[in-house]
Structure formats: structure tokens, C-alpha cells
Amino acid sequence: MNQTARSLIEIPLQMAHQARAVINHAHQHRCYVTYLPNADDYETFKKADFQSLHDQHWRIEQYHRMIKQVCNIERFQVRTKGAILTHIFASICSFVHLQQMTFCDLISNAYQWKRELFNPIIEKFIRGFIPGKSHLQPQFHRVVNA
Secondary structure, three states: OOHHHHHHHHHHHHHOOOEEEEEOOOOOEEEEEOOOOOHHHHHOOOHHHHHHHHHHHHHHHHHHHHHHHOOOOOOOOOOOHHHHHHHHHHHHHHHHHHHHHHHOOOOOOHHHHHHHHHHHHHHHHHHHHOOOOHHHOHHHOOOOOO
């Protein structure tokens, strides 16, 4: 192994000397690696500090999930740079608006709101589409014994 490759391996190992095992609700051990720029800070880095850091990380994960699943930031039908930037901006604005609605107790959950938003539309489509189309669902016809 050459010197460059060795130093690339040693750096992460040096940074990973502070790993913490945490038991989550499913009683599974998880290891988290923390890196603090000042090595002396590890002496004062307590469980509450770790919990705060973990909570911040979890909020970032929730943000990414919501902006992808509810605000559809990755689902755009445009190809020009300006239109893509507009779509990204609109997605972020919708996230901010949904957060405001949650904080003001106008909605309890953005995922539930999205689901309930489309239920009447889906119901109207089904009620308008199905009449006269019974031939599309032959499994619901009565069996005739000959």
C-alpha cells in the first residue's frame, strides 16, 4: 500500500476514535461516529450533547423526506434551467408553507394532508369512470351454473 492510500485510511480511523453505541426503541445497538475538531471537547461531550446532535440530524432527514415525498422536488416535467430552478423554488416554498400550517395547527401532518387532498379527486374519478364499464371487471359477475 502506498503512502497516500495509507494516510487516507488513517485519517478516518483517527477521526472515528469516538464512537457511541445507542440503544433505540427496537433494542438494537447502533454506532454513531462523532467528530469534534478539538480533541479536548470529547471529555465534555456528554449524552445530552449527543442527543442534541442526533435530534438535529433526524430533523434534516425528516426535511429531506418531506421535500421529496410531499413537495415532489424530484418530480419535474421540465428540462430548461429556468424552469427547473422555478420548480425547486416552488417545492421549497411549499415545504415552508406546510410547516407554517403545521405550526399554526391548521394541519396535523403534511403526509395526511396530501393523502386527504387527493381522496375526493380519486373518488370522483372512480364514480365517473366505473358506470358502464362492468366488462372491465369480470371477476365480479355472478357465476351461472349450466
